Amino acid sequence: MGIVIPWNFSQRLSSGGPVEVQALVDSTDDNTANVLMGYAEAVVSGLLLWYSTHWLQAHGQSFSRRPSA
Secondary structure, eight states: EEEETTTTTTHHTTTTTTOOOEEEOOOTTTHHOOOOOOHHHHHHHHHHHHHHHHHHHHTTTTOOOOOOO
16 A cells, blocks of 8 residues: 655645545455555544544534444
């Protein structure tokens, strides 16, 4: 798996603009590719949650996660 992160990732993220990250996966072994994509999705989801929470707090909003079922 290769991850392509733009050179101005932090700057664009800080400015609130959209940021794209590319994941390249060799799917010769589809099970491994699926596991790798799952890891990548988990990292992106965690980063999005972290930034969203901090953005809300910086703008005087609160955030609470619902308990898992």
